[in-house]
Amino acid sequence: MARKSVELLVNTPADWVDAVLADFDAFLVDHANCERKASALVMSLVVKYPDRTRIIPDLIKLAQEELQHFGEAYQFMERRGLRFYRDSPDPYVNELIALARHGRDERFIDRMLISSLVETRGAERFGLIAAALDDSELKSFYTKLWKSEVKHGHQFVHLLLREIDEDAVYPRLHELAELEAGIVAGLEIRPALH
Ligand SMILES: [Fe+2]
Numbered sequence: 001m002a003r004k005s006v007e008l009l010v011n012t013p014a015d016w017v018d019a020v021l022a023d024f025d026a027f028l029v030d031h032a033n034c035e036r037k038a039s040a041l042v043m044s045l046v047v048k049y050p051d052r053t054r055i056i057p058d059l060i061k062l063a064q065e066e067l068q069h070f071g072e073a074y075q076f077m078e079r080r081g082l083r084f085y086r087d088s089p090d091p092y093v094n095e096l097i098a099l100a101r102h103g104r105d106e107r108f109i110d111r112m113l114i115s116s117l118v119e120t121r122g123a124e125r126f127g128l129i130a131a132a133l134d135d136s137e138l139k140s141f142y143t144k145l146w147k148s149e150v151k152h153g154h155q156f157v158h159l160l161l162r163e164i165d166e167d168a169v170y171p172r173l174h175e176l177a178e179l180e181a182g183i184v185a186g187l188e189i190r191p192a193l194h
């Protein structure tokens, strides 16, 4: 039977957690940027697909939640005396977006499924960080984010299913999950979310 939920096919290597803990300030700025970009990306779906009225209110709520995460990450930055700066390009997200097909429905499906995988990978990594951190406030922040991004990962698939038949959703989700695993395996380890 086909798998019907979003699942990651490879785990993040332990070296990645070590790299993050070794330069947590750099990680925090990169993470803040990821939340900012996640919010903008969801809003870009609203702009690109204004006729998908069944999902727009939920997309707006998702964008607000990501913006909230950005605000919270920014507060942690401020407390550590860090200034905001724009991060360098994210190879993981760029490689995934390059996989999106070009037909109208196909592109919509792929954008939603790629978002689902990015959220799920973010959740996995926030969970690893929450487990590795000693600072209790940061630990509870990343635990909260882990739960939130797990929920978002499922939400993108569920929203997509309101608009698109499941036969066009699950096989493509599994294909993209395989490709995501290959991309993660090839990533350079650095103190960044990806
Ligand atoms: Fe987030």
Ligand SMILES: [Fe+2]
Pocket (backbone or CB within 6 Å): 038, 066, 119, 148, 149, 152
């Ligand atoms: Fe999210």
